[in-house]
Amino acid sequence: GxxxxxxxxxxxxxxxxxxxxxxxxxxxxxxxxxxxxxxxxxxxxxxxxxxxxxYVTYQDIHSIQAFHEQIVIAVKAPAETRLDVPAPREDSITVHIRSTRGPIDVYLCEVEQGHSSTKASGGAGASSKD
Incomplete structure (x- = not known):
């Protein structure tokens, strides 16, 4: 068989x-x-x-249609700042930013169509680790 x-x-x-x-x-x-x-x-x-x-203004970000109803994070950092984004998990995204040349400023720009902006600044401290 x-x-x-x-x-x-x-x-x-x-x-x-x-x-x-x-x-x-x-x-x-x-x-x-x-x-x-x-x-x-x-x-x-x-x-x-x-x-x-x-530089970029909030109005610049708001004028980009693809960013409407999205959360945009703007980063102001010195030259040679390192930004790493590991593979996202199902429920979160992690971003690592490292600078040995000065402070890093991070701005949250919620782009809501027809609403005023909410801008929050969270200063991420510089790290001397490499």
């Missing part, structure tokens, strides 16, 4: 292969987005014309 113990394994294996293929495609797309963001950031910071505008 035939071995029926592996009967359910073939569809399960096919499903896992499809899932692996989907995840691989998603990883490639995310890698491309990261590469594109890095290139845009490089172009933005490398453009000498942008040195005239080293």
């Amino acid at each position: 035939s071995d029926l113990s592996n009967f359910g394994a073939v569809p399960q294996q096919k499903k896992l292969q499809e899932e692996l293929s989907d995840l691989s495609a998603m990883e490639d797309a995310l890698d491309e987005l990261i590469k594109d963001c890095a290139q845009q950031l490089f172009e933005l910071t490398d453009d000498k014309e942008n040195e005239r505008y080293p």
Whole structure:
């Protein structure tokens, strides 16, 4: 007779292969987005014309449609400040900011359409750890 113990394994294996293929495609797309963001950031910071505008106002943030109904965190920090964002958890996002060259200012900008802003400043102290 035939071995029926592996009967359910073939569809399960096919499903896992499809899932692996989907995840691989998603990883490639995310890698491309990261590469594109890095290139845009490089172009933005490398453009000498942008040195005239080293700040952003609440109105600038509020005018960007993608930020409406979002919480935006603005960071004012010295050159060579390190910002790390570990992989987010299901219920939270963690951000680590470290500077050895001076204080770091953090501003919370809640962008609510049609409402006035709530700006809170939490000064994150400088850390000399590396």
